[in-house]
Amino acid sequence: MxxxxxxxxxxxxxxxxxxxxxxxxxxxxxxxxxxxxxxxxxxxxxxxxxxxxxxxxxxxxxxxxxxxxxxxxxxxxxxxxTRRDVQMIFQDPQAALNPRRSVLRLLTQALEATGTTPSAERRRIAERLLQETGLPRDCLHRFPAELSGGQKQRVNIGRALCAMPxxxxxxxxxxxxxxxxxxxxxxxxxxxxxxxxxxxxxxxxxxxxxxxxxxxxxxxxxxxxxxxxxxxxxxxxxxxxxxxxxxxxxxxxxxxxxxxxxxxxxxx
Ligand SMILES: Nc1ncnc2c1ncn2[C@@H]1O[C@H](COP(=O)(O)OP(=O)(O)OP(=O)(O)O)[C@@H](O)[C@H]1O
Ligand SMILES: [Mg+2]
Known part of the structure; x- marks a missing residue:
């Protein structure tokens, strides 16, 4: 580029x-x-x-x-x-993460734009992203308020990766x-x-x-x-x-x- x-x-x-x-x-x-x-x-x-x-x-x-x-x-x-190929991760994960979405939904948000990904598939992708970013498995159903600062930033990174940038x-x-x-x-x-x-x-x-x-x-x-x-x-x-x-x-x-x-x- x-x-x-x-x-x-x-x-x-x-x-x-x-x-x-x-x-x-x-x-x-x-x-x-x-x-x-x-x-x-x-x-x-x-x-x-x-x-x-x-x-x-x-x-x-x-x-x-x-x-x-x-x-x-x-x-x-x-x-x-395309737009999805170039992702930005921002300084403040607090501001970037919608507090009402679970980690699973946050991680796989990029899939929503493309239409329907079956929920089992979505879960599999979210689990892979958890692993990739070093987050514990039990994070999947938590909300941003239940994560540490470092964990939030990992979710933020995982979210950018979901789009395979x-x-x-x-x-x-x-x-x-x-x-x-x-x-x-x-x-x-x-x-x-x-x-x-x-x-x-x-x-x-x-x-x-x-x-x-x-x-x-x-x-x-x-x-x-x-x-x-x-x-x-x-x-x-x-x-x-x-x-x-x-x-x-x-x-x-x-x-x-x-x-x-x-x-x-x-x-x-
Ligand atoms: N939307 C905007 N409208 C007008 N000026 C802006 C806007 N966004 C940024 N600026 C100005 O452009 C300049 C560069 O801003 P930028 O955010 O790129 O700086 P930065 O190097 O990232 O700074 P920092 O290290 O504080 O994040 C600054 O003077 C800022 O005030
Ligand atoms: Mg800046």
Missing amino acids: SLRDVSLTYRSRRGFLGLQRSSFDAVKSATFSVRRGEMVGIVGESGSGKTSIGRLIVGLERPSSGSIVVEGDRDQGILHL QIVVADEIVSGLDVSVQAHILNLLLELNRRHRITIILISHDLAVVRYLCARSLFMYRGEIVEEGATDVVFEHPHHPYTKALLAAVPPETAEIARPQLAASIVQ
């Missing part, structure tokens, strides 16, 4: 009777490609346009200019991605979770990436997480991609002043603590 010169301008009306118009350039001329099966990190300060890029990729926003194209995969012929945009999916739970959830993403060759675009504030999971990373600053490349190279030799400042601001202790913990859990 390639973004070519993609910009996104949010327009809104303000003031008395909404007569005053205002616009904001959230993404400015973004150009980058993601290859099948890659895990790419997007980093940047709050408001830099990370979520906006994610929303463009999954089709929740249309580019104000530029284009997003899916190119042919050499092994598979031309790939035609080719590309998953994971937007700050571990912020607010306990460090050990974070490691498990990230580990799960890595597993899905490796096992199913799902392309993952990981949006995160956490530089240590991106460094250890993503082979490639992008840095955003005020709507622009200011740095892009192999994660090792970018982290070791940043060019843009913003990237330099951001990397220099990471307290060494934090990076050191996060690394072994994450690495250990990924090796498991």
